Amino acid sequence: MERMIGVIGGSGVYDIDGLEEARWQAVESPWGTPSDEILTGTLDGVKMAFLPRHGRGHVHSPTTVPYRANIDALKRIGVTEIVSVSACGSFREELAPGDFVVVDQFIDRTFAREKSFFGKGCVAHVSMAHPTCPRVSAACLQAARDEGITIHQGGTYLAMEGPQFSTLAESKLYRENWGCDVIGMTNMPEAKLAREAEICYASIAMVTDYDCWHPDHDAVEVSDIVKTLVGNAEKARGMVSRLPKLLGDYKPCEHGCDRALEYALITAPEKRDPALMAKLDAVAGRVLNA
Numbered sequence: 001m002e003r004m005i006g007v008i009g010g011s012g013v014y015d016i017d018g019l020e021e022a023r024w025q026a027v028e029s030p031w032g033t034p035s036d037e038i039l040t041g042t043l044d045g046v047k048m049a050f051l052p053r054h055g056r057g058h059v060h061s062p063t064t065v066p067y068r069a070n071i072d073a074l075k076r077i078g079v080t081e082i083v084s085v086s087a088c089g090s091f092r093e094e095l096a097p098g099d100f101v102v103v104d105q106f107i108d109r110t111f112a113r114e115k116s117f118f119g120k121g122c123v124a125h126v127s128m129a130h131p132t133c134p135r136v137s138a139a140c141l142q143a144a145r146d147e148g149i150t151i152h153q154g155g156t157y158l159a160m161e162g163p164q165f166s167t168l169a170e171s172k173l174y175r176e177n178w179g180c181d182v183i184g185m186t187n188m189p190e191a192k193l194a195r196e197a198e199i200c201y202a203s204i205a206m207v208t209d210y211d212c213w214h215p216d217h218d219a220v221e222v223s224d225i226v227k228t229l230v231g232n233a234e235k236a237r238g239m240v241s242r243l244p245k246l247l248g249d250y251k252p253c254e255h256g257c258d259r260a261l262e263y264a265l266i267t268a269p270e271k272r273d274p275a276l277m278a279k280l281d282a283v284a285g286r287v288l289n290a
């Protein structure tokens with residue numbers, strides 16, 4: 001199998017640099033139209049695919065991002081590992097605006113999104129105990145350090161529905177009672193869908209603000225966020241450019257991300273819905289056609 005690194009760019013990250021033979025290509029998916037065309041090319045001889053999560057020009061809100069179409073489209077063109085880069089608010093004094101965090105846990109508080117490729121006619125339950133891939137996360141950590149970025153290893157990301165930012169009571173709850181480190185609006189259900197699609201997933205959260213809990217930062221304003229976003233986006237592009245060399249040759253994931261569906265399907269073969277099975281051709285073809 002050949003490696004293809006997929007990068008999902010969050011707020012402020014609408015392209016990546018340095019790709020050879022770069023071209024934006026439309027990818028069709030039975031799960032809808034992805035957020036945008038996908039920028040493909042090679043970097044240091046490794047295939048790359050970049051998808052701006054909100055679309056170029058930031059068209060999609062966190063709720064309307066077509067998460068299933070995005071993950072399916074990346075799987076369909078051969079992506080083996082996804083690196084998600086996202087803007088986030090910080091719940092910790094030491095996670096300062098401009099810093100990066102290698103997220104390793106999530107709390108999903110989103111409620112208005114489709115969260116699974118599976119359902120009536122083909123039910124599957126994958127494990128989300130360890131939602132990110134340690135190998136891809138470690139490569140991102142190293143790449144960021146080599147780039148001179150302040151990056152923190154490990155953190156819990158609270159995924160909220162948005163688009164409004166949190167109330168002070170919510171911010172305090174997530175920080176003081178639930179032990180969350182950062183907050184954003186998009187990594188769920190993205191991480192769940194990547195797991196269902198058997199794609200390794202790493203999430204790099206790029207701090208833009210202290211949400212509203214901090215005594216010196218009363219409320220989050222997009223104008224303040226944007227000021228930090230621009231610098232963060234530049235750092236993210238530097239980090240991504242180092243990944244192909246750091247990840248080395250492709251091998252099956254030692255953490256099993258690429259086999260997440262191995263024991264997950266529970267619907268009896270004779271009860272499976274042919275229409276849903278057809279839509280699952282890319283995501284679950286490995287197990288459905290076995």
Ligand SMILES: CSC[C@H]1O[C@H](OP(=O)(O)O)[C@H](O)[C@@H]1O
Nearest residue numbers: 010011053062086087184185186
């Ligand atoms: C522009 S601030 C709020 C916005 O930024 C984050 O987007 P992403 O995760 O795609 O970087 C956050 O989740 C909100 O969607």
Ligand SMILES: Nc1ncnc2[nH]cnc12
Nearest residue numbers: 087088089183184185211
């Ligand atoms: N404070 C915050 N809350 C939710 N999403 C964010 N994205 C950037 N900052 C955020």
